[in-house]
Amino acid sequence: MTTRASIISLSFALLFSSSACGQRIACRNGEDCGALVGRGSVCRNDGFCSNRFESGCLSALRPEENSTRVRVCNSEDPPEAATEGICRIPDFDYGEIRLFCHTWESVILEDWIMQVILSELLDVPTSIEPGVPGARINLYDSQRSMEYGGNADWGAVARGADYGDCRLASKEPYESCAHVLTEVWDSHNAWEMTAEGIAEPPQGLGVLGQEGWFTPKFTGQRDPSILNYLGLQGEENRRKLADMFLRPTTWKDYCDEVSTSNCTAPDEVASRGPRDASEEERMFVEGIYTGHFRKTDENDCDRNPHNCTGSIVDYPLGGVVSFVTQQTYHLDIALKSSGPMAGPGGYYYSQMVEIWKAANATKSNVIMYWWSPDFLFESFVGTDAEFTRIALPNPTQTCIENRVYSLDRCPEFGIATAEELAGSPLGACDDPPNPISKIISTGLHDMTFDPSIPDALRSPGYDVVKQFGLSDLQLSDVFQYWKKYNDPREAVCEWVVDNQEWAMEFIPRTHPRVLKQETTRSRPLQYASYSLAGLALIMVIGTSAAVVQNRKKRAIVFAQIEFLVLLLAGLFIISLGALMTSLPASDGTCVASVWFINIGYSLELIPLLVKISAINKLMSAASRMKRVVLSRNALFGTVLLICLAVVMFLTVWTILDPPRESEEYTIDEEVDATEVLVTTYCSPEKDLWSYIMFAWISGLLVATTVLAIQSRKTRKDFNESQTLGVMIYSHFVFVVLRVAIHTLPSGFMSHDVLAQYQSIIFSVDTVVTLVVYFFPKLANTRRPRGSQRSSVFLTTSAIQGNTSTDQDRLSGLCGSYDNRTQRSSGSPSLPRGHRYKCSHCGDCMDGEELIEVLVPVGEGDAGGTDEVGSGSSCDEVASAPKGEKPFPEQRPVSDLDSDLDWTSDSEECTIKA
16 A cells, blocks of 8 residues: 555545536636636636536636637536537547546646646546545546545546446446556556556656654754754654654644633633534634644653654654654654544645644744655745755665565554564665556456557557656646646646647657548549449440340340340449449448349349350260250240349348448548548448358359350351350459458458449449450440351240241252252141251341250250251252141141241251241
């Protein structure tokens, strides 16, 4: 336990006022407050002056520089503080830092200085934990309260580690919580908490604490010999000490035992008697009771020549937390503390303060065990009553180790004798200088470096707290400001303003930061993504129009118009997704881009997969001379069902965890390290959804790629598979690019830039697909007839040949190409439901178009398809005995629609029903 902490905690109950200074000042109007408190203070509705620094020190004292720079709000501000302009909501959601306030003034000043630096220069919300329910000690407190807090509360530090954010601590029942103990004199407990992971190792504050015996300067001037223990030792100095250092007298004792009128009449010491119990133990009251020092029986060396003593004012329970008993006993110094506390007779803290003031007022000699830095100590600097140190034997490590520290020797509990209180003579030495430390809870580090907090939003508070420090001279200077302005708040604010250059040394180079909203970090890339998405849309629309315009041309018909429509619909939707991805993120564009991209690729790739699978099936059957029947309904039904499954998945995703607009914060240190760029991007709460859809699209591409590789050796006659293969390979390349972008290290690329690259990939993928697959087909429609290459058209349509004219056209067409045979006028009717293949076919006649391509199938199969070997001619197919009509159903050629067509180099000719 620290020495000073014990003093304050044990004497706190008898503090004569809840405010040591900076008490609330009553007022009638604003002029009163302006005169009593300072410019900016107003008379509140409750009849007291407001805190003119409620909105911050800098804005109050430097309004021309900080007129709009009020402090940030903290948890101790009322809910309406921001709307009333008292404080402002910070741009950055920094976690609030809570400083613990001990019960002495130096730590209050240190906390307030840190509060100014954090709250006004760095925009980090900062509050102060008093350790006592209801106590108010905040620098910005509207009522100017400065109520003493509690003892060094290690439990508060432990709760700071547990909660991280002290705003989560309970108020009912009250739980103290703090991140920082600013001034710790004895770090023994801190090292124990460090071992437990509750606190970080103690860090130096920069201030050197001193404890020891002090006497007023005027006393030392009267007898310089007392400034060294050698002038105090021995029996030869007993009477001198007893006569020189008299016992301080309480107000009540003076009136009861000294005043001739029992204070019923004013005299030079007391103008009246104490009015209540709280005044009875007072040692000094400004203007009312000057204090009084007198000889008691303890000072009477005539009656007690060997036991008389002079007075020394010791800490409360001095044998426990100070070393006066051990020092006087073993150094043979005839001084004794005669305070009201049990054991060695310590005085309460408030009484010690008043005893020194009484000694100054009456110019009485006094020796007191005290410390610095401290307000009382500093307030008398430069006066004839300033604290003057009495030198005792120099401290050594042996002496420190033999001092009486243990609480179990406290005589109040009846377990310590006088000899135990005196301890060993080896411990009778002066107090060594004490480097004061600050203790930081591990909760502050954990709260600051939460992995979920982006680097650009990370609070600078932790680093500032670790670096913060004051020298003895600086702290002494703050006390002098207090003495000058007679107001601790005014002192702190004026001192920080006058030493703002020093305060700025704690500010990290990249702070304070400002937010700058941007749609993207790369304007050129954004414009490129817009342009490419627009280009892709225009090209898809243009290609769709060209396909519709040329829908009856063989190159389009061969490719099957339904298949092309599905592909173009998928590409159009992908283009829309690319455009949505390139736009600034919003909840709407986030959901739309996910739907467009995934449905678009599914609508494009699923038909591709089905078609290439069908081609491979046909080719495989042909290689085995087997017949295969493909159902149009089955093929398109498969596409529809799979797309419906994708829609259902996207619906579930949108309902349970829709992609939403998220913000990303980045800093470009090459441009402005204090400027945080805020860009938006799309992100679901769980990445699993995105991974599933990415795996789905990748799986489709892998499957189609494998099928395309399998079909790469398809007969050149059926070159559709080769074109589709190139298109699939290009898709695969772009998927690899998407994977490469997604696997980049975190922080390598901002999310908004990543979205622009994704949009560009979608757009370029669409454009390449159009160029590879659609443009050659459209160009093919412009070539001369007979020079066009064909595509594969998958169907199971039958043919009807119902009159002799049918045979005329079929035989005539093929004969005209072959130039070797002519049609026989006696050709019979062609049977309904049969397909025919000729070994040689020419171009279709005008007004006719291709409706089917036949591949080699098994001879005499059960499907009713007749085929002729490659050596046969069309005339041979049409030949039959005259007058024989094997099938009764007939219809004229005029009822046929585009009956005959061809495939270049495929040696096939068909008639459509």
